[in-house]
Amino acid sequence: LIGRRIMANAAACAPGWRVIGLTRAELDLEDDAAVVRRFREDAPSVVIHCAGLTRSPACEADPEAAWRANVEVTARLAGLAQGGRLLFFSTDLVFDGTRGMYREEDAVNPLGVYGRSKAEAEVQALRRPAHRVLRTSLNYGESATGDRAFNEELVRQWRAGRVPGLFVDEYRCPIGAEVTARIAWRLALATDSALGIGGGEPAARIFHVAGTERLSRLEIGRLIAALHPELNPGMTAGSLKDYRGGPRPADTSLDCRKVERVLGLSLPRFSEWLAAGAGPDAWNG
Numbered sequence: 001l002i003g004r005r006i007m008a009n010a011a012a013c014a015p016g017w018r019v020i021g022l023t024r025a026e027l028d029l030e031d032d033a034a035v036v037r038r039f040r041e042d043a044p045s046v047v048i049h050c051a052g053l054t055r056s057p058a059c060e061a062d063p064e065a066a067w068r069a070n071v072e073v074t075a076r077l078a079g080l081a082q083g084g085r086l087l088f089f090s091t092d093l094v095f096d097g098t099r100g101m102y103r104e105e106d107a108v109n110p111l112g113v114y115g116r117s118k119a120e121a122e123v124q125a126l127r128r129p130a131h132r133v134l135r136t137s138l139n140y141g142e143s144a145t146g147d148r149a150f151n152e153e154l155v156r157q158w159r160a161g162r163v164p165g166l167f168v169d170e171y172r173c174p175i176g177a178e179v180t181a182r183i184a185w186r187l188a189l190a191t192d193s194a195l196g197i198g199g200g201e202p203a204a205r206i207f208h209v210a211g212t213e214r215l216s217r218l219e220i221g222r223l224i225a226a227l228h229p230e231l232n233p234g235m236t237a238g239s240l241k242d243y244r245g246g247p248r249p250a251d252t253s254l255d256c257r258k259v260e261r262v263l264g265l266s267l268p269r270f271s272e273w274l275a276a277g278a279g280p281d282a283w284n285g
Contacts, residue, residue: 001141001148002050002089005181013185020044024051029073039080046188047081049074049125050089052118059114060246070117075124078131087188088125090118090135092172092210097249100171100214104135104258105203111247126202132195134180134187137210137254138220140270140278141177149177151224158231165238166217171251173210174220174270179283183209186263195262207262208254211270223271227278 007021020042027038029051052070053059059066078086093115094108110116125131138150146152157164187195187207197204215223218237225233240250256267265285268276276282 001143002136002139002177002180002184004144005141005177006048006050006184009178009181009185013182014189017046017189029077030068032076035076036080044081045084047077047084047086048089048184048188049077049086050184052089052121054091054114056093056112056114056246059117060112063113063117066113066117067120070114071120071124074121078125078128081131082128084130085188086125086128086131087184088121088131088133089184090122090133090206091115092135092137092208092252092254093249094119094122094135095249095252097170097251100251100253101255102208102252103255104206104208105201111249115249122206123202126205129205131205132187132197133206134184135206135208135210135254136175136180137172137252138174139177139180140174140274150174150220154221154224154233155228155231158225158228158233163234163236164221165236166221167240167243168216168218168237169240169250170217170248171214171253172217172220173212173214173253173256175209175211175267176270176273176278176283178278178280179268179273179285180209182283182285183259183263183265187259190263207259208256209259210254210256210267211273212256212267213269213271214251214253215270220270223274227274 010019053066094110095102096109108119140151141149221235268283
């Protein structure tokens with residue numbers, strides 16, 4: 001999802017760089033020997049790491065797999081990239097959701113396996129002073145498999161004639177994968193001085209990248225439904241109070257003023273970005 005948009009923006013965002021995009025089929029990040037061999041062959045100066053086991057139910061079902069994919073892989077890449085720079089993709093779900101609008105320096109307190117694995121992966125990445133962390137939220141876009149983005153999941157349900165239940169009291173800050181990818185390039189290639197990183201705490205190398213609109217799951221669903229009237233999309237309103245599944249934080253909205261300040265840009269409101277076409281030209285940051 002995000003990796004495809006990073007590669008699509010490589011020529012514009014990283015002119016003069018030799019950029020290599022690796023899919024899971026091309027490199028198994030859990031294969032130590034293969035990863036070491038690839039590093040020796042390519043000798044990358046910058047690594048943008050956006051792979052991982054990202055579906056919360058899958059992580060809850062197999063915590064060991066989540067730890068291998070999210071923590072051990074990140075620790076390995078961080079060590080191999082210590083002569084250069086690693087940009088590691090993390091998540092808003094490192095927070096417990098008790099208050100929302102979290103800043104980079106706020107203490108993490110993940111509720112589920114996925115969030116815990118990402119929080120520990122951040123620690124592993126930030127052990128090396130050149131590395132950086134990008135925390136993001138729900139990303140809208142199109143994936144190769146058609147099922148990686150939250151909007152794709154909703155569309156698949158509507159096409160199957162299902163009526164998803166969406167929470168009125170669970171809040172996120174959705175953003176377009178196109179926007180996230182372009183900011184990722186800037187965070188990956190900028191100098192420490194340009195980003196205001198001068199030693200200090202690891203939190204100085206963490207950046208929140210999400211939409212500036214705090215929306216409930218139901219509000220998000222209605223925005224996506226408006227784009228697909230041909231599917232006759234329906235949804236029901238639910239509440240976390242009645243949810244009986246695994247742990248779900250109520251409000252992991254992110255305060256993104258830091259990245260806006262250091263990069264000199266304004267992140268879009270999700271509803272306005274959708275209304276502008278949700279494509280490469282919908283945001284001029």
